[in-house]
Amino acid sequence: MLDISSRERVHVETLPATPDDMGVCDAFEQFVPVGKPDAMNAPHPPKVAGIDSTVPAPAHTVASVATGTSPIAPANPQTAPGALLQDRLAGWVSDLTTLHELTERLARTSSLDEALQELLRAGAALVGARRGLVVLEPADGRGPDTMIGLGLARADLGHIETIPRSAVPYGRILDGLPGTDDGIAVPDLLAEKGLDPRHREVAARLGYAASYTLPLTPDEAAADADAAQAAETTRRLGAAVWLYDEPAEPSERQRHLIGLYARYAAEHLARLLELERARASMATMSEELLPSRLPRIPGVQLAARHRTSPYGGGDWYDALPLPDAALGLAVGSVTGAGPSAVAAMGRLRASLRAYAVMEGEDPVAVLSDLELLLRLTEPARSATALFGYCEPALCRITLAGAGHSPPLLLGERRTEFVETSVSAPLGMLACWEAPSVEIHAEPGETVLLYTDGLLHRTGDPTDRAFARLHAAAAGVPQALRRDPGAIADHILRTVLPEGRETTDSTEDVVLLAARFE
Structure with a gap:
C-alpha cells in the first residue's frame, strides 16, 4: 500500500x-x-x-x-x-x-495457415466470441487469396461467400471504403435496418447474431494523412471477423487489446506471406526446370514424384528417349539450397541431356564429361548423380553412379538394393571415374531411382532410413504393383509419415520408377 x-x-x-x-x-x-x-x-x-x-x-x-x-x-x-x-x-x-x-504463441507459427488459425483463436479469446473467420486477400493482387474459419465448416464458409460483398463488413474493409479503418461492430445483426436478405438468411442458418470485423494492415509510417490512407489501402492483407451467438459487441478495452494484437499479427502475417510467395516461386522455378511429362517408350512404364524443398533444393530427375529405342534415366542432387542451387541444377541437367544423346550407351563417359564440366564451370560446387542406359526390350539397365544412393529393385519374388560401385560425388576429385553395373530385371519388376532427400527427411540414421525404404517397397500391395505411380505414392506415404512429406526441410525428394512390362 x-x-x-x-x-x-x-x-x-x-x-x-x-x-x-x-x-x-x-x-x-x-x-x-x-x-x-x-x-x-x-x-x-x-x-x-x-x-x-x-x-x-x-x-x-x-x-x-x-x-x-x-x-x-x-x-x-x-x-x-x-x-x-x-x-x-x-x-x-x-x-x-x-x-x-x-x-508469443503467434510468433512461434511458421506457416501462413497456422498463423491465421492462431489469429482467430487469440482474437476470439480477446473479444469474447466463439467463432470467426479470416479473409486473406492482399491488396497488391499477388495472392494467395483464401478464407479460413474457426468453428465454421467449409460448407458454412461457402454460405458466407454467397452474401453480396458490399453487404458484409469484411467486404467493405477489403474494398477500402471510408470509415472501415478502425473496424466495424454490428452488435445486433438482425435488428440492422436495410440488412441484405441473403445476409439475414445466412446468419439465421449459421446461428450468429452479431459480429466484429477488423482490417489486417501492417503499420507503415506516412508523411501525411492522405499518404497514410493510400499506404494502408495498398498494404492491407485482409480482414478478420468474429461472430457472436447472441447480440453483443466488444467493450472499449477489448477493442483496444484486439487492436494491438491485430497490428502485431498483421506484421507477422506480412512476413509469412512474403515467405510463402518466395517458396511458391522457388517451387515453380524448380518444376519448370524438370520434365513437363515423361516419354512413352514401348516395354517400360515410367512415373516420377518430386517434392520441392520450401527453400529451393537442387534435386532433379530426367527421362529422355535415345536412339535404338533406348531410354536414358537420371537422378541427381546439387549441393546447397536456394535460387543458386536451383539454377545450377538446371544447368547440370541440361548438360547431362546433351552428353546422354551423344554417348548415352556409355554411362561412365556421360558422368565423366559432366564431372569435367562441373569442375571447370562451378569449382565451388559438387553434385551426386546416377545415370542409366535403359534397354526396355532386354529388361536391362546399365548404370553409373557418382556418390549416389543405390537403386531399389522390387518385384514378385525379390526386393533388394542394387549393388553399385563405390564412387565419389562429382567435383570432389581431380578426375572422376567408376565402373558401371548392369541390372537385369524380370517383366513386371520395377526399378526405383531416388535422391538422398527421401532418406534425410525421415530423420533417422542412414541405416534405419534404408531399412525403412526397403520395408516400404517390400510392403507394396499386390494391387498396386502394376502401376509405377501407385508404387511411388505408397513408398512416399510409408517412408514419410505424419506430414514429413510436406515438412519444412532443406531436402528435395525425387522418386523415379521404371516398371518393365
Whole structure:
C-alpha cells in the first residue's frame, strides 16, 4: 500500500473518469508523499512499453472507486489512492501479460495457415466470441487469396461467400471504403435496418447474431494523412471477423487489446506471406526446370514424384528417349539450397541431356564429361548423380553412379538394393571415374531411382532410413504393383509419415520408377 501524506490533497475520482487520463506511471509522480527521502522522490520510472495512456481504466478499477461512501472522495483518503494505483497497475499487468502470451504463441507459427488459425483463436479469446473467420486477400493482387474459419465448416464458409460483398463488413474493409479503418461492430445483426436478405438468411442458418470485423494492415509510417490512407489501402492483407451467438459487441478495452494484437499479427502475417510467395516461386522455378511429362517408350512404364524443398533444393530427375529405342534415366542432387542451387541444377541437367544423346550407351563417359564440366564451370560446387542406359526390350539397365544412393529393385519374388560401385560425388576429385553395373530385371519388376532427400527427411540414421525404404517397397500391395505411380505414392506415404512429406526441410525428394512390362 502506498503511503500518501495527509498534507497533499488528492482528487482520486478524476483518474478513471477522464478519457485522456495520465496513465499509471504518471500517477506515481502525483502521489509522491511529501517529506520522504530522496530515493522516494526520484523521477518516476519510464512508461512501460505497450501501455497507452489514452486507454480507459479496466472495469474493476472504476468499480473500486464507485464503492466509496462519498461521490467526491473515498472513505479512507489515506489508503484509497494507493489501492487505486495498485488496482490500476494490476489491470495493466494483466493486459500486458495476456498480450505477451498471445503474441508469443503467434510468433512461434511458421506457416501462413497456422498463423491465421492462431489469429482467430487469440482474437476470439480477446473479444469474447466463439467463432470467426479470416479473409486473406492482399491488396497488391499477388495472392494467395483464401478464407479460413474457426468453428465454421467449409460448407458454412461457402454460405458466407454467397452474401453480396458490399453487404458484409469484411467486404467493405477489403474494398477500402471510408470509415472501415478502425473496424466495424454490428452488435445486433438482425435488428440492422436495410440488412441484405441473403445476409439475414445466412446468419439465421449459421446461428450468429452479431459480429466484429477488423482490417489486417501492417503499420507503415506516412508523411501525411492522405499518404497514410493510400499506404494502408495498398498494404492491407485482409480482414478478420468474429461472430457472436447472441447480440453483443466488444467493450472499449477489448477493442483496444484486439487492436494491438491485430497490428502485431498483421506484421507477422506480412512476413509469412512474403515467405510463402518466395517458396511458391522457388517451387515453380524448380518444376519448370524438370520434365513437363515423361516419354512413352514401348516395354517400360515410367512415373516420377518430386517434392520441392520450401527453400529451393537442387534435386532433379530426367527421362529422355535415345536412339535404338533406348531410354536414358537420371537422378541427381546439387549441393546447397536456394535460387543458386536451383539454377545450377538446371544447368547440370541440361548438360547431362546433351552428353546422354551423344554417348548415352556409355554411362561412365556421360558422368565423366559432366564431372569435367562441373569442375571447370562451378569449382565451388559438387553434385551426386546416377545415370542409366535403359534397354526396355532386354529388361536391362546399365548404370553409373557418382556418390549416389543405390537403386531399389522390387518385384514378385525379390526386393533388394542394387549393388553399385563405390564412387565419389562429382567435383570432389581431380578426375572422376567408376565402373558401371548392369541390372537385369524380370517383366513386371520395377526399378526405383531416388535422391538422398527421401532418406534425410525421415530423420533417422542412414541405416534405419534404408531399412525403412526397403520395408516400404517390400510392403507394396499386390494391387498396386502394376502401376509405377501407385508404387511411388505408397513408398512416399510409408517412408514419410505424419506430414514429413510436406515438412519444412532443406531436402528435395525425387522418386523415379521404371516398371518393365
